[in-house]
Amino acid sequence: MTxxxxxxxxxxxxxPSNLNRDDTGAPKTAVYGGVPxxxxxxxxxxxxxxTYFREEQLxxxxxxxxxxxxxxxxxxxxxxxxDPALGVEEALRLADETVKxxxxxxxxxxRKADQAKDGGPAPAPESKYLVFLSSRQxxxxxxxxxxxxxxxxxxxxxxxxxxxxxxxxxxxxxxDISLFGRMVADAADINVDAAVQVAHAISVHRVENxxxxxxAVDDENTEEETGAGMIGTVDFNSATLYRYAALGxxxxxxxxxxxxxxxxxxSEPVRxxxxxxxxxxxxxxxxxxxxxxxxxxxxxxxxxxxxxTRPVSFVAxxxxxxxxxxxxxxxxxxxxxxxxxxDIERAYGDQETTLTWVLRVGPSTGKLTDLGxxxxxxxxxxxxxxxxxxxxxxxxx
Amino acid sequence: xxTPTSVLAxxxxxxxxxxxxxxxxxxxxxxxxxxKSGVIGLLAAAAGIERGDDARLAPLAALRFGVRIDxxxxxxxxxxxxxxxxxxxxMPLSERFYLADAVFVAVVEGEHTLLAELYAALRAPVYxxxxxxxxxxxxxxxxxxxxxxxxLEDVLLDVPWQASDWYRRRLLHQAPDKLTxxxxxxxxxxxxxxxxxxxxxxFAAAHRRHALRTVVTTHVALPPGPPDEWQGHHDPFEAxxxxxxxxxx
Numbered sequence: 001m002t003x004x005x006x007x008x009x010x011x012x013x014x015x016p017s018n019l020n021r022d023d024t025g026a027p028k029t030a031v032y033g034g035v036p037x038x039x040x041x042x043x044x045x046x047x048x049x050x051t052y053f054r055e056e057q058l059x060x061x062x063x064x065x066x067x068x069x070x071x072x073x074x075x076x077x078x079x080x081x082x083d084p085a086l087g088v089e090e091a092l093r094l095a096d097e098t099v100k101x102x103x104x105x106x107x108x109x110x111r112k113a114d115q116a117k118d119g120g121p122a123p124a125p126e127s128k129y130l131v132f133l134s135s136r137q138x139x140x141x142x143x144x145x146x147x148x149x150x151x152x153x154x155x156x157x158x159x160x161x162x163x164x165x166x167x168x169x170x171x172x173x174x175x176d177i178s179l180f181g182r183m184v185a186d187a188a189d190i191n192v193d194a195a196v197q198v199a200h201a202i203s204v205h206r207v208e209n210x211x212x213x214x215x216a217v218d219d220e221n222t223e224e225e226t227g228a229g230m231i232g233t234v235d236f237n238s239a240t241l242y243r244y245a246a247l248g249x250x251x252x253x254x255x256x257x258x259x260x261x262x263x264x265x266x267s268e269p270v271r272x273x274x275x276x277x278x279x280x281x282x283x284x285x286x287x288x289x290x291x292x293x294x295x296x297x298x299x300x301x302x303x304x305x306x307x308x309t310r311p312v313s314f315v316a317x318x319x320x321x322x323x324x325x326x327x328x329x330x331x332x333x334x335x336x337x338x339x340x341x342x343d344i345e346r347a348y349g350d351q352e353t354t355l356t357w358v359l360r361v362g363p364s365t366g367k368l369t370d371l372g373x374x375x376x377x378x379x380x381x382x383x384x385x386x387x388x389x390x391x392x393x394x395x396x397x
Numbered sequence: 398x399x400t401p402t403s404v405l406a407x408x409x410x411x412x413x414x415x416x417x418x419x420x421x422x423x424x425x426x427x428x429x430x431x432x433k434s435g436v437i438g439l440l441a442a443a444a445g446i447e448r449g450d451d452a453r454l455a456p457l458a459a460l461r462f463g464v465r466i467d468x469x470x471x472x473x474x475x476x477x478x479x480x481x482x483x484x485x486x487x488m489p490l491s492e493r494f495y496l497a498d499a500v501f502v503a504v505v506e507g508e509h510t511l512l513a514e515l516y517a518a519l520r521a522p523v524y525x526x527x528x529x530x531x532x533x534x535x536x537x538x539x540x541x542x543x544x545x546x547x548x549l550e551d552v553l554l555d556v557p558w559q560a561s562d563w564y565r566r567r568l569l570h571q572a573p574d575k576l577t578x579x580x581x582x583x584x585x586x587x588x589x590x591x592x593x594x595x596x597x598x599x600f601a602a603a604h605r606r607h608a609l610r611t612v613v614t615t616h617v618a619l620p621p622g623p624p625d626e627w628q629g630h631h632d633p634f635e636a637x638x639x640x641x642x643x644x645x646x
Contacts (some may be wrong), residue, residue, distance in 0.1 A: 023476040042532035224494040
């Protein structure tokens, strides 16, 4: 089997911030190398990437999916979009039957059912779990529902139509579903295994959370005794993070299925997805408390490797925590990587087939220059990686 | 006559690992050591065995499994929220537990040809390995070695202590005299055992099934640390003092 792996590594410094907090409101942490570290969970960063895809319009909306319980409502909207003559209730009924035919269970949430008893409008059923459906899948299901609109129950009882419903829900996955997977607990045959592995980001150095005591002044309080209108604390830390993700390009290609259009090369959807992923991984940022801290930063260094054997995380380079020596952590973190990467690649990598790109900023990351082909811009990096992936898909190494 | 077995040894280390044996719904716990289903799953993924392919999974699940706790790590509780993509409302919170900073040696014992295939698969996996959860990639390669004509007990006795450098340094003067081993009972073995429901029968997404398996808890004398050659590889920062001097310029 042809294996194409892409691993993406980034060093990113964030100022005092609270990107991803636990239930006490403090930034998440983990112990590594025996010392506490700042941590940003993989789930938080994956969500940031998905949001970035949408907001920055890296991909056409038709290539994206939506994760929701309101799948019946969404489908009903598509159905009325195709046939505006249908009433809302009728569309909801068609949508509900069609969703159920894909194997998902739906039910009216109890709270809403109770509200409806008091004379509210009949609420739409929701799926029991969060479902991740692509835009193209919703379109396909809407068309199928209209096809059987005369008697939807009888239509979907027919095994052929039922199979079509399942097939539509299980093919032409959106780019984000193909990357991050979809889990549906009660319709297992439309699960998609994620092609991408995103590690929890951890700081390369020891981090202790800090707590900021704040008071807020009441501007309108002129008469009474002066004092705080409100007091509280907010926890934060600042960190130089090592971020890592590995993408099984061959798995992504399988998830995406065949090309979107006949006139495109076979590798086109995969190239677009890979480019979106690299761009999104590098540039996205979890937005936890972003208005409080304004922690908008970009990675100081990005290393991308395209491989034919296996992805490799470089996190062990930071098991021994980096010490700042008064000059921040970035320089030593870069130096560590510059020493560690050639070492581990020599022992376990495949020098013949591995391609490496480096995107870096500032003098502190200088030692990373020799690790691979330098890109001047993120756009350049993304294009170079996309091009190389497309070439390798067409002609495996 | 019993055919001599081989043993494939793995080093499972990374910032985070999570080995659930009975977690479902919103509370995802971890055992204190890798589970058999987790490790067999890692091997099956490397070999490219698809989730529903129970026939190809069976010979892997039949391997005898054992694990040695070289560095127990600490438990991390992770708290996760999800948001409704349409309404933005919070979904049920979930708790996930991880082991941070842990290192294990896991071994599987069985027929040599199969283990040789799995050893090769680990070096060029179809689906890359992870330590119980996809967000927990291993640090460094997981394959540690294939031992021909060996028994699991002996390999767990002989494989060098895999604990991290910092951990060994910290325990320099109070190193443990033994390491805990959790392994399956041998065919001819008697005596009391525990049981854990982590014997994989099927990884099919629709019907994941696990059976009970035996767990014998024993100890082995602390083996010596890794040989110099290995150490040289995993301690590449000798050049760093020079790098640090640069910084003061």
